[in-house]
Amino acid sequence: xxxxxxxxxxxxxxxxxxxxxxxxxxxxxxxxxxxxxxxxxxxxxxxxxxxxxxxxxxxxxxxxxxxxxxxxxxxxxxxxxxxxxxxxxxxxxxxxxxxxxxxxxxxxxxxxxxxxxxxxxxxxxxxxxxxxxxxxxxxxxxxxxxxxxxxxxxxxxxxxx
Amino acid sequence: xxxxxxxxxxxxxxxxxxxxxxxxxxxxxxxxxxxxxxxxxxxxxxxxxxxxxxxxxxxxxxxxxxxxxxxxxxxxxxxxxxxxxxxxxxxxxxxxxxxxxxxxxxxxxxxxxxxxxxxxxxxxxxxxxxxxxxxxxxxxxxxxxxxxxxxxxxxxxxxxxxxxxxxxxxxxxxxxxxxxxxxxxxxxxxxxxxxxxxxxxxxxxxxxxxxxxxxxxxxxxxxxxxxxxxxxxxxxxxxxxxxxxxxxxxxxxxxxxxxxxxx
Numbered sequence: 001x002x003x004x005x006x007x008x009x010x011x012x013x014x015x016x017x018x019x020x021x022x023x024x025x026x027x028x029x030x031x032x033x034x035x036x037x038x039x040x041x042x043x044x045x046x047x048x049x050x051x052x053x054x055x056x057x058x059x060x061x062x063x064x065x066x067x068x069x070x071x072x073x074x075x076x077x078x079x080x081x082x083x084x085x086x087x088x089x090x091x092x093x094x095x096x097x098x099x100x101x102x103x104x105x106x107x108x109x110x111x112x113x114x115x116x117x118x119x120x121x122x123x124x125x126x127x128x129x130x131x132x133x134x135x136x137x138x139x140x141x142x143x144x145x146x147x148x149x150x151x152x153x154x155x156x157x158x159x160x161x
Numbered sequence: 162x163x164x165x166x167x168x169x170x171x172x173x174x175x176x177x178x179x180x181x182x183x184x185x186x187x188x189x190x191x192x193x194x195x196x197x198x199x200x201x202x203x204x205x206x207x208x209x210x211x212x213x214x215x216x217x218x219x220x221x222x223x224x225x226x227x228x229x230x231x232x233x234x235x236x237x238x239x240x241x242x243x244x245x246x247x248x249x250x251x252x253x254x255x256x257x258x259x260x261x262x263x264x265x266x267x268x269x270x271x272x273x274x275x276x277x278x279x280x281x282x283x284x285x286x287x288x289x290x291x292x293x294x295x296x297x298x299x300x301x302x303x304x305x306x307x308x309x310x311x312x313x314x315x316x317x318x319x320x321x322x323x324x325x326x327x328x329x330x331x332x333x334x335x336x337x338x339x340x341x342x343x344x345x346x347x348x349x350x351x352x353x354x355x356x357x358x359x360x361x362x363x364x365x366x367x368x369x370x371x372x373x374x375x376x377x378x379x380x381x382x383x384x385x386x387x388x389x390x391x392x393x394x395x396x397x398x399x400x401x402x403x404x405x406x407x408x409x410x411x412x413x414x415x416x417x418x419x420x421x422x423x424x
Contacts, residue, residue, distance in 0.1 A: 014207035019215050048177045055181055059188075063203035066196055070189040077185065 006053050009037050013060055029132040034061045035109040036137050038076045039102055040144065042083035043092070050080035068116065075112045079105050095145055102141045106134045254415055257305050264380040267419040270294060272302075274414060275319065281349055283410050284327040286310075290418070291318045299378050301419045307384030307407035308332065308372060309416055320418075325353070325385070326410050333376045334385050336362070337369040345370060345385050345404065353386055355402035360393045362400060370404060380419065 016033045024031055034057045042050035054076035061076075062069025083105055092098050110130035118125050146152035188196050263269045272288040290296055292315045300312045302322045310330060313323040323330050325347060332345040334355065343358040355370060368388040374381025386404035393400040 010207055015211050018208055018211035048174060048181075051178065051181050055184060059199050060203045060207055062196075063200040063208060066192075066200050069196055069200065070185065073185050073188065077181070 006041070006049075006056070009041070009053070010056055010060055013037060013057060017061065017064060026136070029129060029136050031140060032106055032109060032133055032137045034058075034072070034076065035079065035106050036102075036141050036144075038080050039083050039105050040141070042080040043087050043098065043101075047081055047084040050084050051077055054080035068113070071113065071116045075109055079109055095142075095149065095151075098145055099138065099142055102145075103134060103138045106137050106141070107131070110134055251415075254305070263417075263419060264382065266422045267380060268422060270296065270418045270420055272296075272320075272416050272418055274416065277413075282326040282347075283413075284324055285313070286322045286324060286413065286416070288320050288322055288416060288418075289318070291316045291320045293317045295420055296320045296418055297420075300421075301372075301379045301383065302416050303383060303419060304408055304413060304416050306409075307386075308379065309408050309410070309413060311378055312418060322416065324410055325406060325408075331356075332379060332385060333373045334370045335373040336364050336388075337371045339363040339368070342373055342375075343370075343402070351403070353404040353406055355386075355388070355404055356399075358400045358402055360397050360400050364388060364391055364400065364402060366390055369407075 013033055016031070021030050021033075038050065038054045038057055041053045045053075055073050058073030058076045059069060062072045083101065086092075086101060090097065090101075092101065107130070110133055111126070114122060114125050114130050143152065188199060270290060272290045275287045275289050277283050278285040278287070288302075296312055296315050298312055298315055302309045302311060308325065310322045310324040310327070312320050314321040325332065325345070328346070328348055330347070333342070334345040335342050339362065341358060341362040341364060343362075344356045345353065346356050347353045355364075358364065366388050369384060370386045370388065372379040372381055372383040372385060384407045386406045389403045389405045391400060391402050
């Protein structure tokens with residue numbers, strides 16, 4: 001397992017958690033980069049790699065709140081394995097199916113962590129942060145998938161202007 | 162060793178999953194030792210460099226903000242200092258004036274110069290008070306060093322002062338020591354001079370020339386000039402006396418109009 005790309009993903013996650021998260025947040029709605037990275041790795045790499053990357057991502061995210069570390073590891077690990085298994089058993093050739101899978105598991109991650117964190121204002125959190133956050137993150141996931149499928153290239157972007 | 166690598170190779174997937182699950186349980190159960198350890202390692206290796214960068218940028222931004230604030234403050238302070246320095250100079254002049262006694266039967270009205278009219282030399286000054294402040298034509302105008310001129314024109318809120326350096330302005334003066342009479346005049350070519358002084362009159366360089374009080378415009382005893390040089394050729398009827406005004410008419414600022422008490 002070549003770990004250098006995954007180390008770079010973890011550094012990207014670190015950069016996001018410390019700097020970019022605040023910069024890119026809109027009305028408190030943030031990009032769930034940890035879940036997005038884990039899902040994308042699980043879609044295109046093996047389940048073992050995805051699981052270990054999920055655990056490492058959980059540790060990085062959990063280092064900001066130690067009480068959440070096992071939950072982040074568990075939820076991200078489950079998502080990684082589940083995504084990988086689903087992608088093997090389902091026809092994920094179309095962009096829509098991959099986006100649906102991505103959106104579903106992003107929402108699952110948001111819901112699970114919100115359930116752990118929230119006490120009584122779960123509904124508010126769901127409407128104000130989890131769902132908008134999922135849509136916001138899905139937008140970046142969609143752009144990544146477009147880029148990976150070759151539908152979004154630098155030449156095409158330049159042609160727009 | 163061969164059998165070990167064979168076992169590892171065959172069960173690589175199982176060992177990988179097993180280790181991951183073991184690590185998860187280790188972190189979950191040992192919340193006071195293993196979890197903080199992984200948290201610290203993750204923070205130190207991945208989050209800390211970016212947190213430092215963020216702090217550094219925030220520090221730079223704070224320094225830039227402070228720099229901008231200090232520059233503004235410096236400009237404001239410079240302006241205040243200029244105003245204070247000007248106020249101090251004015252204060253000094255006014256303090257000096259406090260020791261000045263107006264001639265008998267006169268009262269003093271302080272005025273400020275609005276503009277100065279010049280023809281090589283300043284010849285007239287517009288002041289900020291006029292007939293509404295009891296100013297009238299031919300009232301003497303002085304400053305703390307001596308005679309400056311007289312009021313020539315009066316409007317309700319402004320007046321024009323004819324300065325001693327106006328060639329058409331002549332003042333009856335006398336030598337303070339010897340009491341010799343003469344007329345103080347000014348010409349752009351010769352400067353200020355003392356006219357009509359007999360050749361045998363006693364006058365020396367450094368003598369003070371004061372107003373004589375004759376003519377009814379200027380009260381007696383106001384300082385006009387210091388004798389700069391004296392020249393009398395053999396056979397001349399009059400002495401040629403050059404004067405240096407006691408007032409530097411290029412630097413006049415606050416003036417005082419003498420108003421007769423009888424008005």
